[in-house]
Amino acid sequence: xxxxxxxxxxxxxxxxxxxxxxxxxxxxxxxxxxxxxxxxxxxxxxxxxxxxxxxxxxxxxxxxxxxxxxxxxxxxxxxxxxxxxxxxxxxxxxxxxxxxxxxxxxxxxxxxxxxxxxxxxxxxxxxxxxxxxxxxxxxxxxxxxxxxxxxxxxxxxxxxxxxxxxxxxxxxxxxxxxxxxxxxxxxxxxxxxxxxxxxxxxxxxxxxxxxxxxxxxxxxxxxxxxxxxxxxxxxxxxxxxxxxxxxxxxxxxxxxxxxxxxxxxxxxxxxxxxxxxxxxxxxxxxxxxxxxxxxxx
Amino acid sequence: xxxxxxxxxxxxxxxxxxxxxxxxxxxxxxxxxxxxxxxxxxxxxxxxxxxxxxxxxxxxxxxxxxxxxxxxxxxxxxxxxxxxxxxxxxxxxxxxxxxxxxxxxxxxxxxxxxxxxxxxxxxxxxxxxxxxxxxxxxxxxxxxxxxxxxxxxxxxxxxxxxxxxxxxxxxxxxxxxxxxxxxxxxxxxxxxxxxxxxxxxxxxxxxxxxxxxxxxxxxxxxxxxxxxxxxxxxxxxxxxxx
Numbered sequence: 328x329x330x331x332x333x334x335x336x337x338x339x340x341x342x343x344x345x346x347x348x349x350x351x352x353x354x355x356x357x358x359x360x361x362x363x364x365x366x367x368x369x370x371x372x373x374x375x376x377x378x379x380x381x382x383x384x385x386x387x388x389x390x391x392x393x394x395x396x397x398x399x400x401x402x403x404x405x406x407x408x409x410x411x412x413x414x415x416x417x418x419x420x421x422x423x424x425x426x427x428x429x430x431x432x433x434x435x436x437x438x439x440x441x442x443x444x445x446x447x448x449x450x451x452x453x454x455x456x457x458x459x460x461x462x463x464x465x466x467x468x469x470x471x472x473x474x475x476x477x478x479x480x481x482x483x484x485x486x487x488x489x490x491x492x493x494x495x496x497x498x499x500x501x502x503x504x505x506x507x508x509x510x511x512x513x514x515x516x517x518x519x520x521x522x523x524x525x526x527x528x529x530x531x532x533x534x535x536x537x538x539x540x541x542x543x544x545x546x547x548x549x550x551x552x553x554x555x556x557x558x559x560x561x562x563x564x565x566x567x568x569x570x571x572x573x574x575x576x577x578x579x580x581x582x583x584x585x586x587x588x589x590x591x592x593x594x595x596x597x598x599x600x601x602x603x604x605x606x607x608x609x610x611x612x613x614x615x616x617x618x619x620x621x622x623x624x
Numbered sequence: 625x626x627x628x629x630x631x632x633x634x635x636x637x638x639x640x641x642x643x644x645x646x647x648x649x650x651x652x653x654x655x656x657x658x659x660x661x662x663x664x665x666x667x668x669x670x671x672x673x674x675x676x677x678x679x680x681x682x683x684x685x686x687x688x689x690x691x692x693x694x695x696x697x698x699x700x701x702x703x704x705x706x707x708x709x710x711x712x713x714x715x716x717x718x719x720x721x722x723x724x725x726x727x728x729x730x731x732x733x734x735x736x737x738x739x740x741x742x743x744x745x746x747x748x749x750x751x752x753x754x755x756x757x758x759x760x761x762x763x764x765x766x767x768x769x770x771x772x773x774x775x776x777x778x779x780x781x782x783x784x785x786x787x788x789x790x791x792x793x794x795x796x797x798x799x800x801x802x803x804x805x806x807x808x809x810x811x812x813x814x815x816x817x818x819x820x821x822x823x824x825x826x827x828x829x830x831x832x833x834x835x836x837x838x839x840x841x842x843x844x845x846x847x848x849x850x851x852x853x854x855x856x857x858x859x860x861x862x863x864x865x866x
Contacts, residue, residue: 412714419705422705422706422708422712423701423704425706439625440713483713483714
């Protein structure tokens with residue numbers, strides 16, 4: 328499924344094959360494979376400790392892999408070539424900033440490292456901080472600092488942007504703002520690799536999602552299509568105050584039977600619901616520690 | 625931009641940051657000068673003592689602006705994740721560290737200049753006998769204490785404990801290295817310890833270039849060079865960006 332692109336096709340922006348990373352005897356990443364198309368927003372979704380950050384930090388060139396192949400814009404990130412760094416923007420899960428510089432000074436300073444940077448003021452406006460340009464970093468709120476992180480990742484006008492848990496700790500309003508910024512990245516044609524443990528974030532932003540658990544991908548696909556192949560629908564109703572839940576591939580037949588029986592008993596089907604399993608159901612099922620992982624995707 | 629151009633930009637950025645942090649500016653510049661003025665005032669009637677204090681405080685300043693400042697700074701930059709952020713940009717490691725170290729070097733030279741100037745204009749100590757050699761000796765001291773400071777920063781677990789770690793080295797060292805009084809009056813065991821460590825030799829060399837003139841002690845240069853080499857090896861070998 329993930330083979331190399333045929334000759335003549337555009338190469339993948341990111342290609343990971345059989346990636347492994349162990350720390351001592353702990354296997355953090357155990358044979359991960361995925362590929363990201365240019366211009367795609369790809370989400371690595373999983374609980375804390377699933378191996379998402381380790382994977383991203385290998386792609387960013389911060390960590391060395393224990394095994395497998397990795398290509399980022401055609402380069403091996405382990406070699407830390409400046410040509411690659413110039414085409415990549417990184418938002419780390421947490422990274423500091425000089426507390427005594429202004430937003431504009433920070434963005435202007437880092438812009439100098441790139442061959443064709445964006446205009447600093449325009450970059451600051453892009454992340455919605457135009458009113459804070461002259462504020463010192465120490466005066467900003469956590470959410471505003473996170474947007475400075477994004478501005479610094481974008482000022483080099485990168486082809487590829489890594490966002491490692493970009494909205495962790497945000498309030499809902501700040502999260503919406505950040506989501507809009509990521510959507511702008513897609514409009515600008517950037518490739519984005521996003522990690523998150525927020526399901527709705529992956530759902531809202533990613534073109535494709537890989538669900539990561541214990542260092543392997545347990546499901547992959549567009550968020551709307553991720554789901555177990557069996558039990559496509561869930562039908563539930565209340566019976567004597569308790570919710571009864573049934574799973575079926577063909578709700579027509581099941582509903583007909585349920586309603587016919589209820590009418591025959593001269594009863595109502597209280598609280599009747601027919602739902603598709605949401606990504607949340609899939610996610611919880613796949614990442615639940617008490618239940619075995621289900622093959623999917 | 626070239627690697628050298630980026631190093632210059634980083635240097636200018638670090639200068640700006642330095643002056644925006646009042647406490648670091650104070651400890652780097654004002655505190656050594658305050659000590660110079662205080663101690664020199666006590667001995668101002670005794671020119672011989674003044675000729676000990678001026679090179680002594682100059683040596684202390686070299687150590688404070690490089691060893692102590694870099695041990696503090698790198699611990700802060702690492703703990704804050706600023707080093708890691710820089711590592712994720714195309715700024716070459718050499719340019720970034722060059723700018724950072726260059727800023728400490730600039731502080732050391734300015735400080736030595738201030739100490740010599742105050743010694744001359746306020747306390748009537750003669751101008752340096754060997755100005756060129758003074759620049760060379762300051763450069764050697766900067767290289768030595770800079771390298772050892774970067775190496776030492778690897779041993780500091782977190783920024784909260786950085787002052788304790790740095791002062792645990794800095795304070796005893798200035799007391800045994802003849803900064804405020806001649807090291808000749810110390811007990812022999814302490815003297816032997818001071819002979820192995822670099823500060824006493826830096827002070828001796830500064831004394832030669834500022835006060836007495838004449839050829840530099842090859843032994844003192846050798847000890848500083850050895851510490852520079854060892855410090856550089858440890859600084860590079862164990863450098864961590866996060």
